[in-house]
Amino acid sequence: MIKWTGDVVNAYSLVLFSFSFCFENILTEKSVFSSKNHKQINKAQEKLFSPALDSSTKPITATALHAPPQNAGEMTPETRPGNSKPHIVVFPYPAQGHMLPLLDLTHQLCRRGLAVSVVVTTGNLRFLSPLLSAHSSESISAVSFPFPPHPSLPSGVENVQDVGNSGNYPIMASLRELREPIINWFRAHPNPPVAFVSDFFLGWTNDLCRQIGIPRFAFFSSGALLAAVVKFCFDNIDLVKSTEPIRFLDLPRTPVFKKEHIPTTVRRYIHSPSPELEIARNSYLENILSYGCVFNSFDCLEDEYFEYMKQKVGHDRVFGVGPLCSVGLDPSGRGKSGSDSVSDVDTKALLTWLDQCPDGSVVYVSFGSQKLLTKDQCNALALGLEKSMTRFVWVVKKDPVPDGFEGRVAGRGMVVRGWAPQVVLLRHMAVGGFLSHCGWNSVLEAITSETMIMAWPWGAMNAKLVVDHMGIAVRACEGTETVPDPDELGRTIQAAMGNDGKEVRSRAAEIGKRAVKAVEPGGSSWTAFDHLVQELLHL
Template identity: 50%
Template sequence: MGPSLEWRTVNKPFLAHTSTVDKRGGHQQNSCGHGQLSKSLQRSRNKCEDLARQPVEQGIHNSRVQSHVWLTYPSSTPLLSAHPTCIETLVLEFPLHPSLPPGVENVKDIGNLGNVPIINALAKLHSPILHWFNSHASPPVAIISDFFLGWTHHLAHQLRIPRITFYSSGAFLACVSDHLWLNADALLSSPVVSFPHLPKAPSFSADHLPSVFRHYRGSDPEWRFVRDCMTANTLSWGRVFNTFGAFEREYVEHLRSQMGHHRVWSVGPLVLPGGSGSLNRGNSNPDSAATDAVLGWLDGCPDGTVVYVCFGSQKLLKPNQVAALASGLEGSGGRFIWVMKAGSLPPDGFEERVGERGKVIKGWAPQVSILSHRAVGGFLSHCGWNSLMEALVCGAMILAWPMEADQYVNAMLLVDHLGAAVRVCEGDETVPDSAEVGRTIAKAMSEDFPQKRRAKELRDEALGAVLPGGTSSRDLIGLVQELVQQRQV
């Protein structure tokens, strides 16, 4: 037998957050906001959970909407414990696939090319889920599933219920992705792809397009299935994004126009520092002494003077990239915290030369506690969406080094469209010019740097969006109301 999805995550989220309404007639239940959540793809896993949490924690209790959650990870335990009467679990075994080693259910354990076999493996859950729906006394009225799981559109069609696509990433990326997948055969060989129909008419060189599209091979049936999943998203009954109005309003409006209806919701940022969502979950670690030490060091630094350097959980810099970045940080003359993955080490003598103005953390770091500290003013990042959102809600300016996946699209949004970030380097093979890195960091960290001010403005917009009456709060209520109406139709 394969491993149980009750305890493991699979790749990126399978947020099948499906909502049901009580069928028992006139009796009004005091039930919590109820939807169905299933997670699998690693980077979105927490965001799926956070979306399920929002209606419950924001007091949407009288909608007669119930929640079923297909849980796949032990970190879901706090959500279950906090709302035991609102959530039902569905346990499914992870389907086997010949390209996946035994026990591998997560893209972080196999690399981004693992998306293809994992997506194809998860599609084998179609029949078990269909059987569960058909045997359930009060089945869900909608499915909310991750954008990598477009096959659930066909499942929802078969069940005659709406399917809503959940994006842990942004609306700009969805606009780009839709165009690419709908025109894949014509665009794959183009050295530059333009999007004249999108706001600001962006264009990307072929090597800056999302990795999952660049790797597409039409001769491979498993890749053709991935394409079918992606194009199915454009047919969704609705779409939900972990973004907010001031950040991507024009792209959300474009999607509404393209889809011909209003059912595109911005409900982010889904978690905030100090809240109960995944920012806090990712901040827990038994090594409290190390956390206290780094926060204590930050306490002694002036406001907004520290650059936090981290490239996510998957990217390991090459030795020549490490050497160039180290030289740039040293030459900047500024304060920094540099998180290095296991297997990577700073150059000999680097820590001694920078002394107390720099800290190197080898392994895990309390990222949100660091970003939200008053001393941190910048974040040298690979521009993954989760990292960008964490930086935004903390008011930290991004110093961008996009490398793969959706990161070039995210960097364009933040650097070129919003003026809230600055590029430091580009490319996963690029060795940056050390002197230029040092100059860029020194200039960007100056007190009056415009991008730094813009990042603070976006923080205020993000925090305001989730307050009562804010754009994301209104969209969340609108989403729940639409789901309630599905049972009344």
């Protein structure tokens, strides 16, 4: 059972008031920040994917927070979707890079007249509060279950952000234990769901859907190139084992990757097969057997890989509906949860500092929510930034920033500890480059912000796409454990932000405009999303 105290509700009220203020300004095509200093992107967010707010969508107010289910898997009358709307289930995987885009998609599904039940464990319920406040109880509800314990996970850990990437396999194993509770909830529901949309890390839900007799749509929070590479690897294990580097002859453009750069699950499966990895492999292959596949990507970026996936799955129910970061809720709080520490530099102070910088002169530096840099990596990065003589904002978590560094770069650089509003910062006119690990969400947020990427990829797929295929990024470094040469890194940053990077920055701006057009009425992603909605409405 979930207990909501008055203090919790009051705390959420403050958060939701800020969401209301920011989102209302988006609706009226005004900005809570100075329009002079923000890239003219996505002005009328509510025009995207849907021509107008439907009657089930309420303004975001502090009083709109839904009461959660009283018991595990139970829905109260206040949270039960009404019988008048087609009812679907959404099951996100509890990691920030997975949850954010699927909840963005859920927001749009609600706006198109579907009733959505979102399956989460109790500890992840807090991530739903913006959605629950933005829509009526007839449109969206939370179905929460206690998190099944796992011997490899500390008590209370229910999200990858609490334990890091090492927690993926045990969390995936724990979530498989929810199969019977979900089936029991489905069978007891007065208005059973007609479809199931779940993250591609939850491939086992396809077999669950066979059992209850409804179609499952696999949601890929990452791109179609990655999906194609994993599919090829699992279909050609002997070839992948015996070849170095691996030439993907079956894929568009015939990409070539070293073994060390193929996805971690495939590498582990090849070198150290185990029952756990066999389950992971089978789970992935279940995604390909699903009724439909939904990608957080768009035609301009990956059209050829969408076509490849259509050939492999044997049907046309492959939907590129991204970039979903352009059609979600208020970007100023994107990715922040109640457990995030408060940044030492508040957003207003940071934006004020950026306002004083020339357009395109600042490098934004961030490496996602999961990985901490080592001391040697931090030392090399700090020295590289110092040598580049370029303005920068460096977002760190608990990374060991060298002593004295901040004093040496005072006035030219800022170090932000904790959480920062990445989308808002990338869209600021002063930000001209993004030194990134090339996680998919970060790639899409950079693209939609028309910001060039300086890639330090910790996985080669996305970097291959943005550097080699699209020409909207430059390579700064490569590898999760790599310690860059500070002199070389400094020169790369300086060159990318100067005249040498002018062509790449121009290309990034061009692709960014096309990305935003993709989710506008008539765009490729808008059309694909409409086809997805029609599929769901007619099941």
